[in-house]
Every structure is written in C-alpha cells, then in structure tokens.
Amino acid sequence: MKRIVIAGAGFAGISALKPLGKFTVTAPEYETMIFDKNDYTTMMPSLPDIAAKRIKQNLPKASIRDLLPKRVLFKNEEIERIDFDAQSVSAGSKDYEYDYLLLSAGSVSNFYGFNQHLSRIFVLDSFTEALRIEQEFSKYLENRESYTVIIAGAGFTGIETACVLKAYAETNARTINVVLIEKADRVLGNLPAHISDYLESFMSGLGFRVIKRSTVESFNGNDIALETGEIFKDVFFVWTSGSKRAIEDISGTFTTLPDGRINVTEYLQVPGYKNVFAAGDSAAIKSGDGYLRKAAPFSASSGRAAGKNIMRSLENRPLKKFRPVELGWIIPLYPSSIGHVLGLNIKGRPGMSLHYLTCSYRTHGIKHRAGYFLQALKILVSGGQPRP
Ligand SMILES: Cc1cc2nc3c(=O)[nH]c(=O)nc-3n(C[C@H](O)[C@H](O)[C@H](O)COP(=O)(O)OP(=O)(O)OC[C@H]3O[C@@H](n4cnc5c(N)ncnc54)[C@H](O)[C@@H]3O)c2cc1C
CATH class of the missing domain: 3.50.50.60 (FAD/NAD(P)-binding domain)
Structure with missing residues (x-):
C-alpha cells in the first residue's frame, strides 16, 4: 500500500483532501493519511472574535472527522519530526513512512528568542x-x-x-x-x-x-x-510580532525564508524532493518580486493545487503551475474595517461584514455557514457588540 501523508488539517490540508480523497477512492493501492494535533480544523481569522467573545465559542471549530472523504485516515496526533530523506513523519513515538508528503501545518507565534515569563x-x-x-x-x-x-x-x-x-x-x-x-x-x-x-x-x-x-x-x-x-x-x-513554521524539526536539504517557510517551486514542490509538496503558511510561494502573504485564500488554493499535483504525479501526468489569484484583503477593526477588495477600497461596517461573509464561504457545514452569515448581518445592523 502506498501512502500520501498530509501534515496539518487547516485551510491548506483540508483543501488538498478533496482531490486526494477522490483519487484514493478510485486507486485502492493508495491510502491518504491526514495528521492534526487537534480533532478540529480552525477558522483562524475568527480567533480575535473568540478572544473578545464576539461569536459563539464553537463557530470557528469544525470536526475534522466530519470532513474526511471515504478511505482517508485521520491521525489525531502531533507531528514531532519529519525526515524528507528517510520519507518519514514521526508522531506519538511512531514513525510513519510516506510515498508523498504535503506539508500544511501552518505557522505559530515567533518570539525571536525573547524568553522572559x-x-x-x-x-x-x-x-x-x-x-x-x-x-x-x-x-x-x-x-x-x-x-x-x-x-x-x-x-x-x-x-x-x-x-x-x-x-x-x-x-x-x-x-x-x-x-x-x-x-x-x-x-x-x-x-x-x-x-x-x-x-x-x-x-x-x-x-x-x-x-x-x-x-x-x-x-x-x-x-x-x-x-x-x-x-x-x-x-x-x-x-503578535511574527510567526514561524509550525513544524520546525524537519531534516533534509531545503532552503527557507527567515520565518521558516520552505521555498517551493511553482508546482509547490520542495526542490530536490519530487514527492514533497508544501502549501499555505508553511510554504514560501513566489509572487512577483516577493512572496505570497500568509492568508486564508492563498492557503486554501495552494493546498488544493498541491493536492492535485500529487494526484497528477501519481498518475504520471504533467504537473500544473500554481497561479494564485489576488482578490484583496480586509483588516477587521471591530466594528470598522479597512480593505482593498476586487480593486475597490472598502472601509467601515461593510468591510467587517464582508470579512464574516468570507468566513461563511470558507467554513464547513450549514450550521457554521449560517453562524457567520448571521454575524455579517449583525455587524451591518448593530455593529455586533461583544458579549459582556
Ligand atoms: C489571528 C489571525 C487572524 C487572521 N486573520 C486573517 C484574515 O482575516 N484573513 C486571511 O485571509 N487570513 C487571516 N489569517 C491568516 C490565515 O489564517 C492563515 O494564513 C491560514 O490559516 C494558513 O492556513 P494553513 O492551512 O497553512 O495553516 P493553519 O490554518 O494554521 O492550519 C494548520 C493546521 O496544522 C495543524 N498543526 C500544526 N502543527 C502541527 C503538528 N506539529 N502536528 C500536527 N498538526 C499540526 C494545526 O492544528 C492546524 O489545524 C489570520 C491568522 C491569524 C493567526
């Protein structure tokens, strides 16, 4: 049995599941195994809402098990180490060998050596x-x-x-x-x-x-x-000074940006490793003269593109270049906002409302979608005050 491992079930990992899940249903000689240290996937853009009690506590969390296509295995474990040369992932004192790997574990806070209290x-x-x-x-x-x-x-x-x-x-x-x-x-x-x-x-x-x-x-x-x-x-x-790659202990020959993001080709492959792909916040994806910023839409689209390229590679088909689409950005300022979306400047409550609408679009399941949709309406009508 050949194994595809997805390391992290956030925007990138869950988006990769769609093509890979379909593939493993039709190819029984392969299994897809997705790891996450949590049993839920998180709508990260909603973390400030949780910190300040603006939304119901369960809204940003969706059960990973509910999102798994048939024949996809879920390992609810924290990956401690990855070895690109040995083609193995270590979690819970066990080593899992893989034939293909997608690194999609996102990023965590970076203290840049500050270690006081x-x-x-x-x-x-x-x-x-x-x-x-x-x-x-x-x-x-x-x-x-x-x-x-x-x-x-x-x-x-x-x-x-x-x-x-x-x-x-x-x-x-x-x-x-x-x-x-x-x-x-x-x-x-x-x-x-x-x-x-x-x-x-x-x-x-x-x-x-x-x-x-x-x-x-x-x-x-x-x-x-x-x-x-x-x-x-x-x-x-x-x-909130910065972030770094979530899984730091990776051995192999690769290059990174100062924040630990691994440089990938336009096919999202790690150079030198045809069977290793990276997407989302773990990947340094070139865009013009710089790199894509860390954002949910780029993470989801790069995860999906990497999943499709793994599938193409398994089928001996040519890989496709990842072409990110920039739709814009919004900074929520509760209840105001500032942003630039589809070439238009946006400010105030409409921007904040649009932020929740994008959460509604990106989340999973009717209940979660409805929850964010209501939040988008609340902001427009009343400013969506937090609960005391
Ligand atoms: C506070 C905050 C607000 C944000 N707001 C916005 C916004 O408004 N709009 C926007 O576009 N973007 C926003 N972002 C950025 C966006 O959330 C990220 O770019 C996106 O979540 C990255 O997706 P990802 O799949 O790479 O990683 P994540 O979504 O972080 O998913 C990574 C997954 O890997 C798992 N994982 C991590 N380490 C391990 C391990 N060792 N073993 C097993 N599993 C592991 C995690 O549990 C997680 O489920 C925000 C980010 C933060 C932190």
Missing part, C-alpha cells in the same frame, strides 16, 4: 490561545484602577487584537490604555504608506498609542520595559 504572555495563534485570552482578559478587567494592554507588533493581528480588546473592555464598562510597540518605522510596512498613515490616525482616534522603532526589552511577568527605558506597570501583554 512566556507563560504570562498571550498570543493569538490557535483556538486554545484565543480562549486563554478570553478567560484571562476578563479576569484582568476585575479589581484594578487602570488597565494597560501592551501589544508587541503592530501588524494585521496586533491591530485587530487591539481593536477587539478595546471593544470588549467597553462592553464591560472599562476604559483601557492600549499601547502598540512596533519595531519598524511604520505600522504594516508591507502595505502602501497611505494605508499605514490611515491606520495610525484611526488608532490615534481610538486613543491607542503606537510606539514605533522600539522593542520590548524586558518583562517580569507584570511590568514591561522598552529599550527606550519607558516602563509600563501591571500590563496585559499580547505578543
């Missing part, structure tokens, strides 16, 4: 971490004279997190000080300068302070000191 720092890279913020932030809002939220990293996730936590605090009749610390000389440096300017003035209008060209020097579990010497006491500290 990590258990007191909050991140937003998984459902459980988002839930931890939800639980701990409501505790933080009890019994204090003042509230200071420090967000390290003013990128997409940092700005979104600042906005949701402010809205949540207001619902609970609390006014919080929000400080974003950004190493670069403008927020969201990968977007055009006028967007950075707009966001900075938007955040200033909300009362946020953005400290640029600065980093966190130390954290003692309660207080933060910046490299400038400025100190913030008794803070709620969220780290």
Whole structure:
C-alpha cells in the first residue's frame, strides 16, 4: 500500500483532501493519511472574535472527522519530526513512512528568542490561545484602577487584537490604555504608506498609542520595559510580532525564508524532493518580486493545487503551475474595517461584514455557514457588540 501523508488539517490540508480523497477512492493501492494535533480544523481569522467573545465559542471549530472523504485516515496526533530523506513523519513515538508528503501545518507565534515569563504572555495563534485570552482578559478587567494592554507588533493581528480588546473592555464598562510597540518605522510596512498613515490616525482616534522603532526589552511577568527605558506597570501583554513554521524539526536539504517557510517551486514542490509538496503558511510561494502573504485564500488554493499535483504525479501526468489569484484583503477593526477588495477600497461596517461573509464561504457545514452569515448581518445592523 502506498501512502500520501498530509501534515496539518487547516485551510491548506483540508483543501488538498478533496482531490486526494477522490483519487484514493478510485486507486485502492493508495491510502491518504491526514495528521492534526487537534480533532478540529480552525477558522483562524475568527480567533480575535473568540478572544473578545464576539461569536459563539464553537463557530470557528469544525470536526475534522466530519470532513474526511471515504478511505482517508485521520491521525489525531502531533507531528514531532519529519525526515524528507528517510520519507518519514514521526508522531506519538511512531514513525510513519510516506510515498508523498504535503506539508500544511501552518505557522505559530515567533518570539525571536525573547524568553522572559512566556507563560504570562498571550498570543493569538490557535483556538486554545484565543480562549486563554478570553478567560484571562476578563479576569484582568476585575479589581484594578487602570488597565494597560501592551501589544508587541503592530501588524494585521496586533491591530485587530487591539481593536477587539478595546471593544470588549467597553462592553464591560472599562476604559483601557492600549499601547502598540512596533519595531519598524511604520505600522504594516508591507502595505502602501497611505494605508499605514490611515491606520495610525484611526488608532490615534481610538486613543491607542503606537510606539514605533522600539522593542520590548524586558518583562517580569507584570511590568514591561522598552529599550527606550519607558516602563509600563501591571500590563496585559499580547505578543503578535511574527510567526514561524509550525513544524520546525524537519531534516533534509531545503532552503527557507527567515520565518521558516520552505521555498517551493511553482508546482509547490520542495526542490530536490519530487514527492514533497508544501502549501499555505508553511510554504514560501513566489509572487512577483516577493512572496505570497500568509492568508486564508492563498492557503486554501495552494493546498488544493498541491493536492492535485500529487494526484497528477501519481498518475504520471504533467504537473500544473500554481497561479494564485489576488482578490484583496480586509483588516477587521471591530466594528470598522479597512480593505482593498476586487480593486475597490472598502472601509467601515461593510468591510467587517464582508470579512464574516468570507468566513461563511470558507467554513464547513450549514450550521457554521449560517453562524457567520448571521454575524455579517449583525455587524451591518448593530455593529455586533461583544458579549459582556
Ligand atoms: C489571528 C489571525 C487572524 C487572521 N486573520 C486573517 C484574515 O482575516 N484573513 C486571511 O485571509 N487570513 C487571516 N489569517 C491568516 C490565515 O489564517 C492563515 O494564513 C491560514 O490559516 C494558513 O492556513 P494553513 O492551512 O497553512 O495553516 P493553519 O490554518 O494554521 O492550519 C494548520 C493546521 O496544522 C495543524 N498543526 C500544526 N502543527 C502541527 C503538528 N506539529 N502536528 C500536527 N498538526 C499540526 C494545526 O492544528 C492546524 O489545524 C489570520 C491568522 C491569524 C493567526
């Protein structure tokens, strides 16, 4: 029996299942095995909603078992190690050999070596971490004279997190000080300068302070000191500074970007390994002079394309180049937004509503689709306030 292993059941892995599931039904000599450390797949763009109680807790989670095509095996285990040369994946003290591999395990928070009181720092890279913020932030809002939220990293996730936590605090009749610390000389440096300017003035209008060209020097579990010497006491500290490849321990001969994404060809193959493909946040996919940004639509489409190419390779057919389609982006600012979709600028509640509509489109099952659709309507009608 020949084995195709999919390492990670997020946007990329689940999208690859469709072509590979169909293939294994008609080719009984092959089996497809998908691994995930969780038994559910997560609508990652909804993590800020979970952190700030904006949606029902189960909405972003869909059971992986319910999504499996016939003859696809699910291993609910964490992959510890992959060896491209030995063609094996290690999980739960067992080695699984593969004939084809799709690396689709996404990314996790990157502390870039910062290691002070990590258990007191909050991140937003998984459902459980988002839930931890939800639980701990409501505790933080009890019994204090003042509230200071420090967000390290003013990128997409940092700005979104600042906005949701402010809205949540207001619902609970609390006014919080929000400080974003950004190493670069403008927020969201990968977007055009006028967007950075707009966001900075938007955040200033909300009362946020953005400290640029600065980093966190130390954290003692309660207080933060910046490299400038400025100190913030008794803070709620969220780290959104960057991400790295989720499965770090991979041996083989390959090259990566500084964040660990593995360079792939236009067929999504890892150069030198005809049977190894990577998609989604784990893959460095060339686009023009740079690389595709980490985003749900690119992850889903690259996963599907990689799955199809594995199938073509098994059938000895020529592989097809992956051609990503850029539809645009939206940054949810709860309940406002900013974005650029299909060539049009978009702002305010319509953008936020469109964000939930795309979640409705990308999720699985009627219940989840309806849940996001209702959320899209709620935003338009009332701004969709969080639950206290
Ligand atoms: C807070 C936040 C907000 C975002 N908002 C947006 C947005 O609004 N719009 C947008 O387009 N994109 C957004 N993104 C980015 C988008 O979610 C990612 O680009 C996308 O999820 C990547 O898809 P993926 O399949 O590569 O990885 P993921 O969706 O992360 O899936 C990876 C899967 O692999 C599993 N896994 C990881 N490690 C292991 C292991 N060792 N063993 C077994 N399984 C493992 C995980 O459990 C997970 O199920 C956001 C991301 C975050 C974190």
